[in-house]
Amino acid sequence: MVLTGTVLTTSRRILLGALAGSAALAGCGVFDGDPEPAPPPDSFQPLLDEALALAASYDRVIAAQPALAARLTPLAEDHRAHAADLARVIGVTVASAAPSVPVSSAPAGTTATLRKAEQAAQKTAVAACKAAPAERAMLAGSIAACRATHAEALR
Template sequence: MTGAVRMSDGGHTRRRVLGTAGGLAGLVTLGGCGLFDDEPEPAPAPDPLQPVLDEAVALAGSYQRLAVTQPALAAFATAHRAHAAELAKVIGTTLPSGSAAPSAATGAGDTVAALRQAELAAQKTAVAACKAAPAERAALIGSIAAARATHAEALR
């Protein structure tokens, strides 16, 4: 037994005013959540450990190719594949397909001297990543940096 209450002589009822206000509030909320934005979401920044992972995959492949003629180097390929697998797990990504498969073709840069230089460069990358990494990642990166330094010394 309530009737429409007139708020003014202009013909606006309280229900109409409140409904319009609610509708405007909804539009403002939708506008703030990006519904009407034309710009796409920015791509997430790559994980800081991605370069360390990329180098592990590349080193594993180079060692595997060189192990065809120098079988003693196969252990280094195995170590780098293990590093790559652990890094991929920490980052939350998958390894590139074929990263664990050996290749019989030796690349032009696959020499012991080239591998030593690659190990030294990759070791520097791992040390820099270790310094910048949060504590829960630093131990892993530190052990990878140490392994890379050890590999470089073994290749002397």
């Protein structure tokens, strides 16, 4: 009888130790089949995407209408500079800061379409500025102001 009580106590301890060990292993991810969820995108990612899209839009218009190159190239360069600054803040790299040659059959657009794109992008930058923490608000505000200036320059 005494022997049975000792065996049961020892067996419980072994069982509890085994359960605790397997729980610890399960918690460390060894037996997890699910990968870690991806971190949410940076709140400045839309600004970066727009800066790259705007630069590409300017490049398409310049390619279609070379006479506008002197007027539009500085504006496209501003967007590439914004993209570089935003990428640095976000911690990503952008493919290239050089103008891209249009490879799609998408229409090039006009200065009027560029102006509308600048106005829409300026609203995005203002919203980002309002939502940004203090250390990022200055960059978003600067981009918003530049986009507003571009819209006026395209009149």
